[in-house]
Amino acid sequence: GQNIDQPTEMTATEGAIVQINCTYQTSGFNGLFWYQQHAGEAPTFLSYNVLDGLEEKGRFSSFLSRSKGYSYLLLKELQMKDSASYLCAVNRGGTYKYIFGTGTRLKVLA
Amino acid sequence: DAMVIQNPRYQVTQFGKPVTLSCSQTLNHNVMYWYQQKSSQAPKLLFHYYDKDFNNEADTPDNFQSRRPNTSFCFLDIRSPGLGDAAMYLCATSRASQGGGQPQHFGDGTRLSIL
Numbered sequence: 611g612q613n614i615d616q617p618t619e620m621t622a623t624e625g626a627i628v629q630i631n632c633t634y635q636t637s638g639f640n641g642l643f644w645y646q647q648h649a650g651e652a653p654t655f656l657s658y659n660v661l662d663g664l665e666e667k668g669r670f671s672s673f674l675s676r677s678k679g680y681s682y683l684l685l686k687e688l689q690m691k692d693s694a695s696y697l698c699a700v701n702r703g704g705t706y707k708y709i710f711g712t713g714t715r716l717k718v719l720a
Numbered sequence: 721d722a723m724v725i726q727n728p729r730y731q732v733t734q735f736g737k738p739v740t741l742s743c744s745q746t747l748n749h750n751v752m753y754w755y756q757q758k759s760s761q762a763p764k765l766l767f768h769y770y771d772k773d774f775n776n777e778a779d780t781p782d783n784f785q786s787r788r789p790n791t792s793f794c795f796l797d798i799r800s801p802g803l804g805d806a807a808m809y810l811c812a813t814s815r816a817s818q819g820g821g822q823p824q825h826f827g828d829g830t831r832l833s834i835l
Contacts, residue, residue, distance in 0.1 A: 653826050655825070701822075
């Protein structure tokens with residue numbers, strides 16, 4: 611079956627670092643994507659991994675281990691505006707389909 | 721800026737009254753998607769187009785139809801909306817690439833309410 615798991619909620623303090631984990635089981639794999647979604651708005655693309663390892667983009671980094679079916683999104687120097695849901699999505703190999711996790715709601719506290 | 725535009729942002733319709741949601745893109749992407757997203761849930765893929773090739777998900781209700789008259793436009797028709805169809809509807813595009821997955825670009829969504 612197809613399954614993507616993320617923690618439902620996380621809380622962190624402004625200026626801190628937070629790691630949001632994602633595990634997946636899909637038939638076929640052609641990349642893992644992280645999106646940020648503020649309440650009532652559309653998802654916006656943050657980061658993408660197709661090979662094992664770490665991808666860094668400013669305050670955001672994403673890591674992938676294909677053998678473990680595992681990824682994480684690392685957010686550094688947290689700001690209040692980072693309070694949002696973070697969605698993990700997998701592109702199934704050989705298709706144009708993306709399977710989304712239910713998202714992790716991150717609350718950043720002052 | 722190149723983008724994905726959905727109209728309207730908010731749509732209210734009556735139970736059983738047909739409604740059409742629209743999406744346009746200036747990215748010239750081959751692939752267009754419609755997702756349904758309910759509160760605190762993952763976006764659920766309803767269908768997608770690769771160019772004019774239509775792909776329906778097995779669990780998408782027959783009540784939901786789609787049209788893509790050209791590369792730029794895609795429509796979601798809900799023939800007889802029920803209360804359970806109240807949700808955010810997201811349109812997304814991506815570039816087709818054999819080399820690997822491509823990020824999806826989302827419109828702002830249409831929030832549909834059913835009276």
